[in-house]
Amino acid sequence: MSPLDPQESGIAVNPVTEAGRMAPKNYDAVLLASFGGPEGQDDVIPFLRNVTRGRGIPDERLEEVSHHYRANGGISPINQQNRELKAALEAELARRGIGMPVLWGNRNWDPYIPETLQDAYDAGHRKLLMVTTSAYSCYSSCRQYREDIGMALTETGLDGKLEVDKVRQYFDHPGFVEPFIEGTAAGIADVRAQLAAAGTPDAPVHVLFATHSIPTRDADAAGKSPDEPREFAEGSAYVAQHLATGTEVMRRVEEESGLSAPWSLVYQSRSGAPHVPWLEPDINDAIEDLSKQGAKGIVIVPLGFVSDHMEVVWDLDTEALETCANLGLAATRVPTPGTHRRFVNGLVDLICERTVANNIGDRPAATPLGPWYDVCRPGCCANFRGEKPTIAGADTTVGTGHDPYPSVRQDTQ
Numbered sequence: 001m002s003p004l005d006p007q008e009s010g011i012a013v014n015p016v017t018e019a020g021r022m023a024p025k026n027y028d029a030v031l032l033a034s035f036g037g038p039e040g041q042d043d044v045i046p047f048l049r050n051v052t053r054g055r056g057i058p059d060e061r062l063e064e065v066s067h068h069y070r071a072n073g074g075i076s077p078i079n080q081q082n083r084e085l086k087a088a089l090e091a092e093l094a095r096r097g098i099g100m101p102v103l104w105g106n107r108n109w110d111p112y113i114p115e116t117l118q119d120a121y122d123a124g125h126r127k128l129l130m131v132t133t134s135a136y137s138c139y140s141s142c143r144q145y146r147e148d149i150g151m152a153l154t155e156t157g158l159d160g161k162l163e164v165d166k167v168r169q170y171f172d173h174p175g176f177v178e179p180f181i182e183g184t185a186a187g188i189a190d191v192r193a194q195l196a197a198a199g200t201p202d203a204p205v206h207v208l209f210a211t212h213s214i215p216t217r218d219a220d221a222a223g224k225s226p227d228e229p230r231e232f233a234e235g236s237a238y239v240a241q242h243l244a245t246g247t248e249v250m251r252r253v254e255e256e257s258g259l260s261a262p263w264s265l266v267y268q269s270r271s272g273a274p275h276v277p278w279l280e281p282d283i284n285d286a287i288e289d290l291s292k293q294g295a296k297g298i299v300i301v302p303l304g305f306v307s308d309h310m311e312v313v314w315d316l317d318t319e320a321l322e323t324c325a326n327l328g329l330a331a332t333r334v335p336t337p338g339t340h341r342r343f344v345n346g347l348v349d350l351i352c353e354r355t356v357a358n359n360i361g362d363r364p365a366a367t368p369l370g371p372w373y374d375v376c377r378p379g380c381c382a383n384f385r386g387e388k389p390t391i392a393g394a395d396t397t398v399g400t401g402h403d404p405y406p407s408v409r410q411d412t413q
């Protein structure tokens with residue numbers, strides 16, 4: 001791996017995140033790790049028991065949060081989305097002549113991560129590179145996946161036998177950002193056309209970047225570490241990453257299509273006890289406020305999500321678009337990256353930047369925050385429920401990421 005010449009590539013190496021790099025290795029398979037979801041009415045309660053495991057939540061309470069799954073035949077779209085993503089990744093790897101299979105494992109539903117790791121080991125794999133379906137930094141989207149692997153390695157007795165590392169959080173990788181640029185430009189044009197058809201072509205349009213709300217305590221811990229010298233916007237890497245990505249999307253939309261609109265970051269899918277503070281404003285409250293302030297059109301960009309899973313098709317397409325309709329607002333929801341060519345290509349680029357063969361030396365990042373760390377800084381995205389075995393952190397004791405100087409390790413095989 002040779003250091004980049006920023007003059008030549010136009011992309012400067014971030015001196016901060018350089019510290020959390022891991023040298024390229026000879027990985028022999030990709031692990032696509034995701035949340036998992038139910039695939040029929042009988043799966044719904046067992047799935048929700050998995051999601052809330054260890055918290056002793058009674059089934060009656062779980063039934064209350066199951067309505068969106070129930071209304072959709074007990075089926076979450078997430079598994080099918082992941083089957084399609086897995087197939088698209090395999091096709092792109094094959095197209096580039098890279099002989100790595102893509103193995104798939106979930107946190108909360110079949111195929112479960114520990115079984116996938118055991119199958120991988122039994123099939124002869126020894127070094128896996130994990131790609132998750134979460135782009136940002138916070139407990140749920142980064143550390144919890146690192147724990148899923150740490151616990152699975154411990155549980156299966158494979159720690160020390162099977163190496164699992166993960167690609168960096170990719171919120172600002174061009175492959176993740178560019179489908180949103182395309183979608184946001186098309187979304188603004190669509191809402192403008194709806195308003196023109198209604199005889200109000202110049203009515204105000206507002207872009208809402210939507211992401212999953214999380215408890216403010218988790219938001220504040222996201223990316224925070226004694227080893228992290230940066231102060232993040234609003235004190236949270238989770239919020240800062242979304243703001244930076246949203247800023248870049250709007251800049252590129254204007255540059256490439258001449259379209260512009262005021263925008264804000266809003267939150268959705270809040271759960272948990274009402275007295276526990278979560279990130280706000282909720283998207284539905286924001287839509288009502290914007291309507292009161294005179295907005296006539298809303299473009300909803302699901303910036304926090306990789307695919308059209310339940311939080312997107314229910315909380316945005318059913319609830320938020322209904323809020324818009326009730327207020328008489330023109331509205332549209334922009335696509336998620338899904339299996340967009342540029343997204344799939346970008347994920348394969350992220351795999352290549354970590355592998356010896358087909359190595360890509362430059363690490364593009366569309367915002368000044370990145371490229372994010374390959375190996376998380378000590379303590380970041382803390383788990384307030386109690387520490388668990390965790391991979392891919394400078395302070396962890398499982399897997400290989402705990403090497404304090406991973407970027408000078410050489411893969412010898």
Ligand SMILES: CC1=C(CCC(=O)O)c2cc3nc(cc4[nH]c(cc5[nH]c(cc1n2)c(C)c5CCC(=O)O)c(CCC(=O)O)c4C)C(CCC(=O)O)=C3C
Nearest residue numbers: 035037051065076077078134140141212214271309310311
């Ligand atoms: C940041 C974040 C993402 C985005 C990053 C990423 O994409 O990973 C995300 C994605 C998802 N969240 C999902 C589903 C659920 N999340 C829950 C609960 C929670 N999520 C949280 C955070 C996040 N969640 C948090 C802080 C909780 C409460 C505490 C807890 O329980 O840990 C619950 C419990 C029931 C409830 O409280 O509503 C469910 C069922 C699904 C599957 C959807 C499908 O089936 O299609 C997906 C992709």
Ligand SMILES: [Fe+2]
Nearest residue numbers: 140212269311
């Ligand atoms: Fe969630």
